[in-house]
Amino acid sequence: xxxxxxxxxxxxxxxxxxxxxxxxxxxxxxDYAKTIDAAxxxxxxxxxxxxxxxxxxxxxxxxxxxxxxxxxxxxxxGTSQLYSRFLAEAAAGSPSAxxxxxSAMDLQVKLAADGYALTYASPESxxxxxxxxYQNMAFGTTLEPAALIYNKRLVKAGDLPATHAAxxxxxxxxxxxxxxxxxxxxxxGVGFTLMEYDxxxxxxxxxxxxxxxxAQAGLxxxxxxxxxxxxxxxxxxxxxIIGSYxxxxxxxxxxLGMKFWKxxxxxxxxxxxxxxxxxxxxxxxxxxxxxxxxxGQLVMANKALIYSLRxxxxxxxxxxxxxxxVGGAANLKIIAVDKRLLDNLVPATRNAFLDIWRKNVKGx
Amino acid sequence: MTAQPSKASxxxxxxxxxxxxxxxxxxxxxxxxxSPLLLLLWQSLLNNPFFAPVKTVGVSAYTQVLSDPxxxxxxGNSGVLALAMIFIAVPLGALLAFLVTKTDLPxxxxxxxxxxxxxxxxxxxxxxxxxxxxxxxxxxxAWFKALFHLDAAPWSVYTLxxxxxxxxxxxxxxxxxxxxxxMKNLDASLEEAARLSGAGVWKVxxxxxxxxxxxxxxxxxxxxxxxxxxxxxxPLVLGDARGVDVITTYLYRLTAITGVPAYxxxxxVAMILICMALVIVFMQRFLTRTSGSYVSLGSKGYRAExxxxxxxxxxxxxxxxxxLLYAVVTPMAGVLLRSxxxxxxPGVNLFSALTLANYQSIFSTPDLARSVLNTLMVALxxxxxxxxxxxxxxxxxxxxxxxxxxxxxxxxxxxxAVPGLIMGLALFWLFIFVPVLKPIRPTLLSIAIAYxxxxxxxxxxxxxxxxxxxxxxLEEAARISGATATGAFVRATLPVxxxxxxAAWLLIFMQFVREYSSGVYLLSPGTEVLGAQIxxxxxxxxVDAIAALSSLQIIIIVAVYAIATRIGVRPG
Numbered sequence: 001x002x003x004x005x006x007x008x009x010x011x012x013x014x015x016x017x018x019x020x021x022x023x024x025x026x027x028x029x030x031d032y033a034k035t036i037d038a039a040x041x042x043x044x045x046x047x048x049x050x051x052x053x054x055x056x057x058x059x060x061x062x063x064x065x066x067x068x069x070x071x072x073x074x075x076x077x078g079t080s081q082l083y084s085r086f087l088a089e090a091a092a093g094s095p096s097a098x099x100x101x102x103s104a105m106d107l108q109v110k111l112a113a114d115g116y117a118l119t120y121a122s123p124e125s126x127x128x129x130x131x132x133x134y135q136n137m138a139f140g141t142t143l144e145p146a147a148l149i150y151n152k153r154l155v156k157a158g159d160l161p162a163t164h165a166a167x168x169x170x171x172x173x174x175x176x177x178x179x180x181x182x183x184x185x186x187x188x189g190v191g192f193t194l195m196e197y198d199x200x201x202x203x204x205x206x207x208x209x210x211x212x213x214x215a216q217a218g219l220x221x222x223x224x225x226x227x228x229x230x231x232x233x234x235x236x237x238x239x240x241i242i243g244s245y246x247x248x249x250x251x252x253x254x255x256l257g258m259k260f261w262k263x264x265x266x267x268x269x270x271x272x273x274x275x276x277x278x279x280x281x282x283x284x285x286x287x288x289x290x291x292x293x294x295x296g297q298l299v300m301a302n303k304a305l306i307y308s309l310r311x312x313x314x315x316x317x318x319x320x321x322x323x324x325x326v327g328g329a330a331n332l333k334i335i336a337v338d339k340r341l342l343d344n345l346v347p348a349t350r351n352a353f354l355d356i357w358r359k360n361v362k363g364x
Numbered sequence: 365m366t367a368q369p370s371k372a373s374x375x376x377x378x379x380x381x382x383x384x385x386x387x388x389x390x391x392x393x394x395x396x397x398x399s400p401l402l403l404l405l406w407q408s409l410l411n412n413p414f415f416a417p418v419k420t421v422g423v424s425a426y427t428q429v430l431s432d433p434x435x436x437x438x439x440g441n442s443g444v445l446a447l448a449m450i451f452i453a454v455p456l457g458a459l460l461a462f463l464v465t466k467t468d469l470p471x472x473x474x475x476x477x478x479x480x481x482x483x484x485x486x487x488x489x490x491x492x493x494x495x496x497x498x499x500x501x502x503x504x505x506a507w508f509k510a511l512f513h514l515d516a517a518p519w520s521v522y523t524l525x526x527x528x529x530x531x532x533x534x535x536x537x538x539x540x541x542x543x544x545x546x547m548k549n550l551d552a553s554l555e556e557a558a559r560l561s562g563a564g565v566w567k568v569x570x571x572x573x574x575x576x577x578x579x580x581x582x583x584x585x586x587x588x589x590x591x592x593x594x595x596x597x598x599p600l601v602l603g604d605a606r607g608v609d610v611i612t613t614y615l616y617r618l619t620a621i622t623g624v625p626a627y628x629x630x631x632x633v634a635m636i637l638i639c640m641a642l643v644i645v646f647m648q649r650f651l652t653r654t655s656g657s658y659v660s661l662g663s664k665g666y667r668a669e670x671x672x673x674x675x676x677x678x679x680x681x682x683x684x685x686x687x688l689l690y691a692v693v694t695p696m697a698g699v700l701l702r703s704x705x706x707x708x709x710p711g712v713n714l715f716s717a718l719t720l721a722n723y724q725s726i727f728s729t730p731d732l733a734r735s736v737l738n739t740l741m742v743a744l745x746x747x748x749x750x751x752x753x754x755x756x757x758x759x760x761x762x763x764x765x766x767x768x769x770x771x772x773x774x775x776x777x778x779x780x781a782v783p784g785l786i787m788g789l790a791l792f793w794l795f796i797f798v799p800v801l802k803p804i805r806p807t808l809l810s811i812a813i814a815y816x817x818x819x820x821x822x823x824x825x826x827x828x829x830x831x832x833x834x835x836x837x838l839e840e841a842a843r844i845s846g847a848t849a850t851g852a853f854v855r856a857t858l859p860v861x862x863x864x865x866x867a868a869w870l871l872i873f874m875q876f877v878r879e880y881s882s883g884v885y886l887l888s889p890g891t892e893v894l895g896a897q898i899x900x901x902x903x904x905x906x907v908d909a910i911a912a913l914s915s916l917q918i919i920i921i922v923a924v925y926a927i928a929t930r931i932g933v934r935p936g
Contacts, residue, residue: 046889050904051904052900052901052904052906053729053730053731053732054725054729054732054906054909057729073889074731074889075887075888075889076731076900077884077887077900078884078899078900078903079903080619080625081884081885083624083625084625084789084885085792085885087413088413088415088792088793088796088797089796091413091415091416092415092796092797094796094802094805095806106623107623107624110624151709153709153710153711153712154710154711181605184604184607184620185620186617186620186621187604187613187616187617187620188616188620189619189620189623191620192620192623218604218605218606219604219605219607220604220605221604221616221620221903222604222902222903222904223903223904224901224902224903224904224906224907224910225601225604225605225902227907228492228495228907229605231707231708231709232495232496232499232501232707232708232709233501233709233710233711234495234499234500234501234709245904252706252707252719252721252908253706253707254707255707255711255712256707344623345622345623345624347621347622347623350621350622350623354621
């Protein structure tokens with residue numbers, strides 16, 4: 001990260017009003033002090049998360065500043081392992097996470113629906129839309145737009161497609177053969193969620209997916225692989241890449257371009273919930289509220305470079321900047337944290353989409 | 365537990381009742397190996413997680429996997445990889461072992477060090493290295509294109525044949541290690557005799573040396589077959605884009621198709637691989653059933669002069685250099701280069717992209733920094749303990765009465781057959797559901813135990829090969845002069861075996877530093893290890909950190925290797 005951007009990122013923190021540690025945050029009910037006091041008596045807060053420790057560190061550090069007594073144990077693991085671990089630990093009654101924070105929206109909502117989540121009326125809820133939480137159990141915390149990434153050395157800005165339809169045409173043109181990278185929804189859970197929602201909300205998905213097939217797009221199961229392909233120029237474009245990861249990589253690789261669609265950009269949310277049997281439920285509440293708070297979202301947007309979900313946050317990766325980039329709120333299509341996600345875990349529904357995918361992309 | 369080296373297996377002697385020591389050994393190994401496997405067997409027959417309140421028993425998971433064409437495609441691809449590994453790695457590894465240990469090949473020392481490097485490196489990283497150097501945007505490809513004015517490099521690293529070739533070539537060191545350990549211990553008088561009777565270098569190799577090390581050749585071929593079906597990192601990185609699935613990457617498909625982790629079908633895949641492993645161990649036992657007659661390092665072993673290669677000396681050195689350049693230097697350079705730049709590919713000026721930031725960011729992230737230390741602990745201390753365990757098992761296989769010996773041989777051959785991710789999950793289940801194991805789970809001990817179990821087939825065969833070379837004459841002599849069985853072993857055999865054991869420790873150390881998939885579920889804050897961190901980082905995109913971490917991995921192993929060589933330990 002350059003010195004300049006580091007200095008810019010530090011600004012909001014310096015400018016943030018000094019909050020006396022352990023005081024009830026502004027706008028919270030007075031009895032929140034009870035939660036804080038109870039948290040002081042708890043042991044360490046254990047978090048399982050699919051967010052890299054490197055990205056989470058600014059959040060954890062700032063959380064410690066707000067609640068210096070809190071002792072946080074942060075464990076980053078893959079989404080699928082996170083689910084498996086928690087489920088087995090809950091069944092065995094062995095120590096597990098107090099708070100789970102993962103990009104696998106469907107698995108998080110499933111755990112909540114299956115009764116593993118604590119019901120909690122967060123004082124931050126009033127700042128969020130109904131689509132951002134599920135029954136006061138599972139809470140959307142971030143905005144994860146799917147971007148078209150490209151290699152600036154090899155793609156001229158003028159050649160960039162403006163709409164999905166234009167992209168589909170470009171794909172079918174025959175010049176991009178083997179130069180595309182995208183998710184393999186048959187191998188990645190997050191990839192499935194994105195592609196399936198893309199199909200629901202984007203009328204040109206059929207044409208785009210057929211184009212991906214014609215261009216013999218490489219299908220990947222990890223963001224790491226796709227970013228690497230586009231950075232090196234092996235692929236010119238990456239389709240439906242998680243925007244926050246790409247934004248983070250842009251800090252060190254200026255050749256990496258990122259563009260959001262103006263005819264509909266899809267986005268998911270990283271979902272957090274508190275374990276119903278948490279050992280440190282009060283500290284977990286503090287952390288959840290912190291993630292949802294203006295202060296937490298400010299750190300996300302400016303230091304962790306994860307797009308903030310709140311619209312009252314200014315900075316680099318925010319809902320506001322994103323809304324501008326996609327050309328208005330109507331074009332930002334966010335996957336809601338709700339029961340519909342569970343349909344994705346029904347084999348028949350799942351296969352219905354995978355059949356379309358296989359037909360369009362693989363000609364099967 | 366003390367293994368009681370008994371004379372029970374001496375032919376023609378009435379067998380005394382089975383000593384308690386063997387029973388204990390068999391029970392311990394059986395418990396360690398079979399409990400995760402039986403748990404998987406049970407899971408393979410259930411429609412829900414075994415810990416779920418509602419579940420039914422049936423074979424639906426078997427039907428699902430066996431009727432899935434994608435499974436058979438993956439199975440076929442794994443078979444191709446395994447065969448390529450046998451037919452490339454075994455002949456090449458044996459030939460290299462012979463040339464380095466027995467002949468006057470120039471630069472033999474340098475070749476040996478280079479040759480071993482691929483086993484220092486996580487296969488995920490090796491894959492990244494091949495992409496950075498030989499991939500469509502790779503720097504070697506770029507030179508080649510510029511040199512011959514081509515639009516694209518005339519090769520691909522993403523097809524099945526390419527992955528098979530790479531897998532074969534990068535597994536040469538495993539065979540080299542097995543075979544050269546054995547060759548160095550050979551009593552050279554037989555080769556000397558052949559040479560004095562006028563046999564040329566090749567005649568000595570094919571008629572004397574190779575037949576003498578036949579058990580090691582068989583072991584390494586069987587190990588290649590086992591590892592071929594377990595291989596994960598290379599196909600994950602190289603086969604992803606073009607949909608070249610193998611058994612281990614097919615597991616991802618299983619999970620993503622149902623949306624939730626599909627434990628049943630995963631366990632079924634494990635069962636199929638266990639059946640294969642049983643067949644493999646059976647074949648190995650059949651092919652080495654007469655290995656007792658090959659004992660050749662005794663009290664009287666001596667070393668002869670190196671064989672003269674004559675006119676072939678330099679051409680051979682050149683061919684070996686070409687192999688090393690392709691299979692070792694190029695991907696290693698790729699990894700190192702990737703760890704030092706922010707961006708790469710055509711159009712990037714690598715000099716201006718140079719940076720140390722990738723390393724700095726590791727040391728500013730507490731869990732990554734801690735994982736370097738933890739990995740060293742697990743590999744050094746856990747590795748030493750593992751060698752002790754493997755020694756007992758190997759002694760049991762060599763010396764226990766037939767039934768125990770055979771059981772141990774089969775048990776020890778099983779764990780590596782199960783893909784590390786599934787084995788790691790099964791071990792994790794045991795650690796949280798078995799009350800006595802619960803306190804161990806959040807400690808490094810759980811990772812050391814998991815690694816010891818997972819690498820048992822490799823370690824036990826390594827030590828069996830060394831043990832097979834030690835004549836028991838000395839020990840018999842000690843027994844006759846009144847030593848106890850244990851005393852005779854400790855004083856007569858162990859000193860001769862010690863270099864072999866220390867070498868085994870070094871090799872196990874390297875495997876433990878590199879191991880990645882079986883630790884993924886056992887990580888907890890404070891017990892992070894490098895290999896598993898790399899898997900996690902791969903999914904979120906931090907290839908910068910991966911390259912830097914693995915360069916550190918290489919540095920750790922090379923440093924330990926250098927120290928070990930300095931103090932007189934030789935890996936072969």
